[in-house]
Amino acid sequence: MSSRSLRLGTLFAAAAVLVAACAPPGSGGAGGGSSERPAGSISTDPAKAGQVTLNVWDQEVRGGQNAQVTQLNKEFQAKYPNVKIVRTSKSFQDLKTTLRLALSGSNPPDVVEANQGYPDMVTFVKAGMLTPIDSYAGVYGWDKRYPKTLLDLNRVSADAKHFGTGKLYGISQMGEFIGLYYNKASLAALGLKPPSTWSEFTSQLATIKAKGQLPIQFGNLDKYPAIHTYGVILDQLAGKQFTRDLVFGTGKASWIDPRAVQAATTLQTWAKSGFLSPGANGLGYDDATKQFAAGKGVYLMTGTWVAADLKGPMGAKLGLVPPPPATTGGSIATTGGESLAWSITSKSKHPDVAAAYLNFLTNQHAADVMTQTGNLPAVLGPAAAALPPASAEGQMVAGWKQISAADGLAPYLDYSTPTFYDTLTAALQSLIGGQTTPQQFAQTLQADYGKFHQSG
Amino acid sequence: MTAVRGRYARRAPGEPRAIGYLYVAPALVLFGLLILVPFVQGIWYSLYDWDGLSVATWTGLGNYVALFTDPSLRGPFLHALVLLIFYALLPILVGLLLAAAMSRVRIHGMTFFRTVLFLPQVLAMVVVALSWRWIYAPDGLLNSVLQAVGLGSLAKPWLGDFNLALPAVGLVGTWVEFGLCMVLFLAGCQKIPRELYEAARLDGAGPLREFLAVTLPALRPEIAVAATLTIVAGLRNFDLVYITTGGGPGNATAVPAYEVYHRAFETGQVGSAAAVGVSLAVLIFVLTVAVSRAIEGRRS
Numbered sequence: 001m002s003s004r005s006l007r008l009g010t011l012f013a014a015a016a017v018l019v020a021a022c023a024p025p026g027s028g029g030a031g032g033g034s035s036e037r038p039a040g041s042i043s044t045d046p047a048k049a050g051q052v053t054l055n056v057w058d059q060e061v062r063g064g065q066n067a068q069v070t071q072l073n074k075e076f077q078a079k080y081p082n083v084k085i086v087r088t089s090k091s092f093q094d095l096k097t098t099l100r101l102a103l104s105g106s107n108p109p110d111v112v113e114a115n116q117g118y119p120d121m122v123t124f125v126k127a128g129m130l131t132p133i134d135s136y137a138g139v140y141g142w143d144k145r146y147p148k149t150l151l152d153l154n155r156v157s158a159d160a161k162h163f164g165t166g167k168l169y170g171i172s173q174m175g176e177f178i179g180l181y182y183n184k185a186s187l188a189a190l191g192l193k194p195p196s197t198w199s200e201f202t203s204q205l206a207t208i209k210a211k212g213q214l215p216i217q218f219g220n221l222d223k224y225p226a227i228h229t230y231g232v233i234l235d236q237l238a239g240k241q242f243t244r245d246l247v248f249g250t251g252k253a254s255w256i257d258p259r260a261v262q263a264a265t266t267l268q269t270w271a272k273s274g275f276l277s278p279g280a281n282g283l284g285y286d287d288a289t290k291q292f293a294a295g296k297g298v299y300l301m302t303g304t305w306v307a308a309d310l311k312g313p314m315g316a317k318l319g320l321v322p323p324p325p326a327t328t329g330g331s332i333a334t335t336g337g338e339s340l341a342w343s344i345t346s347k348s349k350h351p352d353v354a355a356a357y358l359n360f361l362t363n364q365h366a367a368d369v370m371t372q373t374g375n376l377p378a379v380l381g382p383a384a385a386a387l388p389p390a391s392a393e394g395q396m397v398a399g400w401k402q403i404s405a406a407d408g409l410a411p412y413l414d415y416s417t418p419t420f421y422d423t424l425t426a427a428l429q430s431l432i433g434g435q436t437t438p439q440q441f442a443q444t445l446q447a448d449y450g451k452f453h454q455s456g
Numbered sequence: 457m458t459a460v461r462g463r464y465a466r467r468a469p470g471e472p473r474a475i476g477y478l479y480v481a482p483a484l485v486l487f488g489l490l491i492l493v494p495f496v497q498g499i500w501y502s503l504y505d506w507d508g509l510s511v512a513t514w515t516g517l518g519n520y521v522a523l524f525t526d527p528s529l530r531g532p533f534l535h536a537l538v539l540l541i542f543y544a545l546l547p548i549l550v551g552l553l554l555a556a557a558m559s560r561v562r563i564h565g566m567t568f569f570r571t572v573l574f575l576p577q578v579l580a581m582v583v584v585a586l587s588w589r590w591i592y593a594p595d596g597l598l599n600s601v602l603q604a605v606g607l608g609s610l611a612k613p614w615l616g617d618f619n620l621a622l623p624a625v626g627l628v629g630t631w632v633e634f635g636l637c638m639v640l641f642l643a644g645c646q647k648i649p650r651e652l653y654e655a656a657r658l659d660g661a662g663p664l665r666e667f668l669a670v671t672l673p674a675l676r677p678e679i680a681v682a683a684t685l686t687i688v689a690g691l692r693n694f695d696l697v698y699i700t701t702g703g704g705p706g707n708a709t710a711v712p713a714y715e716v717y718h719r720a721f722e723t724g725q726v727g728s729a730a731a732v733g734v735s736l737a738v739l740i741f742v743l744t745v746a747v748s749r750a751i752e753g754r755r756s
Contacts, residue, residue: 024512025501025726097721100508123724127509221589221616223704279594279613281705287593418507419723429705435618 026104026127042139046080046353053084054354055109057102059095059340064308064374065174069361071369076360083353092340096120103129103345110348111357113340114170116153117163117415118452121341125169126160131344132167136355142171145362145379149409150175154341163415164248170341171362174370175378175400177336177409178228181292181300181310181392182319186213190298195324198236205275208298217297218276219288220432223425226267227413229301230428231335232323234263235410240333243410249453255445264431264438271432281429303336307396308374318392322399322408332408338378376400417452420445495737502730508720512727519731529732532710533739535622536691539711542626543633543690548682550630551637552675556667558638559645570642574635581632585699588628589615592700615701621708625700629690637682644678645671680752684744691740712736 043049060069066089073085088109090098096115102108103124114121114130124130137143143151150172157166180201182194190211195201205215220226235243238259245253246260254260270276277283277297292300293313300310301323310318323334342361344354360366367381376396377384387394403409414421427444430436436444477484502519506512523529554573558566576584591597592614599611614624648670656666694713697703703710703718710718712732720729 024514025504025506026509026511100721100724104509119722119724123507123509126507129509221701221704223702277594279616282592282613282616283594284589419725422718422723426704426706429616430618433616433618433705435706 038135042135042355043352044139044356046083046356049082049350049353051082051084052350052353053086054111054350054357055086055088056111056357057088057090057095057099057109058113058342059090059092060113061089061091062305067373068173068366068370068375071373072361072366076357079360080356083357085357099124103127106347108345108347110345110350110354112343112345114343115340116337117412118418119421121154121169121343122156122160122163123418124343125156129346130169131346131348131351132169133171133344133355133358134168136358137168137171140355140359142168142359142362146171147404147407149407150338150378153337153411154343162249164244164411170343171358172338172341172378173362173366173375174339175336175376175404176304176339177322177334177400177403178232178301178303179320179322179334179396179399180324181302181306182321183292183295183298183314183317184319185317186295186298187319194319194321197324197328197330198326201324205270206273209274214277214297215275216270216277216299216301217288217292218280218301219283219285219291220280220429221283221287222285223429224414224421225285225288225302226428226432227421227424228303228335230263230267231410231413232301233266234260234413235333235335236323236326237263237266240408240410243333243335243413246449247411247413247416249416249449251453255449256442260445261438261442264441267428268431268434268438272434276432281433304376304396304400307376307392311374311392314392316391320392320395320399322403331406332403333406333410334403334408335412336403336409337411371397417448419452420448423448498730499734501727502734504727506726507724508726509724515727519728520735522728523731523735528707528710529715529728531707532712532715532732533735535709536693536711536736536739538622539626539629539693540687540690542623543629543693544683544686546630547633547637547686548679550634551641551682552672552679554634554638555641555645555675556671558642559671560663570639574639576632577635579632581695582699584628584632585696589700592624616705618705618708621701621705625696625709628696628700629693633686633689636685640678640682641675644675648674676751680748683747683751687743687747688740691736691743712739 046052056073058069060066069087069089073087077083077085092115095113099112099114099120100123103112104127108129114124121130137151151168152164154170154172155166155168156163180194187194190208190213192204192207195204208215218225218229231243238257242253242257242259244250246255271280277288277291280288288297289300289302289306289309291297293310304320307318307320322332325332342358344351344358348354362379364379364381367377367379368383370377371381371383371387374393380397380401384397387397389395389398414424416424423445427436427441431438431441501512503514503516504512505515505518523533558570563569593599594611594613594616598614602608602611612620615621617624652670652674653666656670661669692713693711694717697709697711697714698717701709703714713736716729716733716736718729719725719732
């Protein structure tokens with residue numbers, strides 16, 4: 001490099017530094033803007049709003065989910081011809097990675113689907129990018145439409161340090177729970193019935209294995225599926241309140257609790273005993289689902305979101321129940337919740353129209369549209385009652401009713417801290433692969449958890 | 457004086473020289489805006505603890521210190537160095553072997569073989585990664601073949617095995633890169649004067665001796681190019697890991713480029729991601745300079 005080009009380079013670098021180095025990153029962002037509308041000033045009739053364009057970002061790209069949003073958008077625009085909905089639909093992963101940038105821009109969408117928990121919704125609230133919608137909830141009666149547990153999942157505390165409590169920042173359309181899918185034909189051939197207690201279920205696993213079949217189809221190459229498996233075991237061994245305290249960070253529970261360690265021991269034992277697919281860490285989630293649909297594996301422990309995909313190939317052979325309670329007639333607990341929250345951004349110029357749209361997406365008619373398109377609405381409409389009870393969809397709806405009645409939903413474990421998804425998935429792979437002991441597993445989780453709750 | 461003026465007059469056209477900068481100015485401005493500014497911004501971000509949305513807090517060199525103290529950050533850099541064996545060393549060795557064989561032996565359909573061997577380099581990495589994910593699956597092609605030939609006991613969940621996942625991902629890199637090396641070396645072989653080989657043969661050199669004494673030294677520049685390209689490809693390897701393992705099992709296959717994406721977009725640690733990115737850029741720079749010095753010699 002000659003001295004001349006060196007000088008030129010320095011000049012460029014200096015100029016670039018000047019451009020960049022004025023303020024800490026993020027200080028030019030939105031901030032504030034989270035003021036709440038008094039209920040009296042809210043207009044519930046979008047028809048009076050004049051010509052309005054709503055920019056909406058959602059993640060409803062899968063078959064049945066896309067169908068219901070498409071239909072509801074069409075109906076909303078037919079009802080209010082002055083409102084134009086411009087929809088941007090991305091897969092969950094794509095939405096998660098691009099939403100931050102979109103929200104921090106000067107012209108964010110009006111309505112977005114935000115994932116619950118610390119990494120997404122809490123971070124957005126902290127940066128003042130979402131509008132609290134409690135007044136709308138009062139006006140539209142959302143607080144009566146939804147059970148408290150479900151509404152709470154979309155709440156963030158005023159200091160943006162906790163979720164599950166505080167102001168409401170969105171409402172969700174669909175319910176979801178981790179259930180036990182089973183192959184009716186395989187179970188019957190083994191002379192077994194769908195289990196009515198958790199211990200009956202676990203003893204079935206050994207029976208199935210002894211008869212040369214795979215008890216639980218399970219693929220964990222994508223890292224996250226084990227969150228659901230471990231969550232369900234934890235809910236049975238420690239109960240839903242323990243899981244809620246853990247995830248919401250109320251300070252009453254820790255990951256090194258003997259019950260959390262015991263749940264880890266159970267999961268590791270299942271892997272060692274061959275109750276799970278061999279080489280589970282090398283098998284993809286979708287591949288495992290396909291294998292189960294093809295008749296390999298008696299049980300599959302995953303969310304209601306694959307019900308429609310399994311129904312196609314399996315037909316009447318597909319069964320689905322919530323994980324059974326610890327004792328007969330005991331109360332049900334399982335990992336689950338609701339689909340991503342539909343939220344209003346704080347920079348939206350038409351929050352009243354956006355709120356009316358949210359109401360339209362989640363009312364009773366919308367619930368029926370969801371049922372007809374193969375989805376599980378969070379709040380069931382009349383159409384759900386008409387499903388044949390023996391079908392998988394009928395079982396799914398019945399299971400959701402049971403869980404709701406028992407207030408049995410425990411939150412997803414990865415909500416716990418902003419980095420917990422990462423920590424938990426890696427630790428679960430090590431646990432299942434036999435690289436770590438349940439105690440080491442618990443300590444890894446607690447290290448991340450303790451660090452966040454100490455500094456937060 | 458005249459002599460001096462005369463010498464200047466004989467210089468390349470384009471005097472006065474300053475005007476040269478005018479010609480490249482548009483490119484320089486673009487380079488500054490699109491490369492330098494973001495790079496400096498990246499350095500700036502790396503000094504903060506930032507979630508990407510809220511106001512950041514200054515941590516100074518904290519993010520860089522963490523690269524050494526935090527195993528989840530140290531690991532990816534070690535993995536990247538292991539991957540270099542598969543991404544750079546093996547492809548160059550295989551490429552040399554193939555080039556040496558192909559330049560000696562004349563067979564029919566040579567173009568066909570060359571094309572086939574080069575093919576992995578042409579495929580989109582996403583396609584490569586998806587295909588290998590299936591090949592490595594517990595009931596995938598590789599294990600099926602092992603079972604078919606009676607080696608069923610060697611069947612493994614390749615991408616799910618803590619010890620084998622990194623080499624398994626690395627071998628895909630070897631498969632992708634060796635074609636490029638081979639083509640580079642074949643081109644290099646063609647410019648070696650035939651006389652050198654004849655002289656070597658007259659001196660009684662066998663194929664191995666011939667390769668070591670004639671082909672290898674003549675290919676130095678090509679080897680330097682191949683090493684630079686494959687090292688850079690190995691260190692910025694992202695898509696392969698993202699699709700095949702997502703850094704798993706555990707963190708066994710996490711690499712720096714994947715961490716940059718993961719931290720910036722998935723876990724809201726933008727400052728840390730920037731620090732990893734900057735360090736990766738420095739590492740690539742240092743390694744490529746070292747390679748060109750070591751193999752090509754101090755020619756510049």
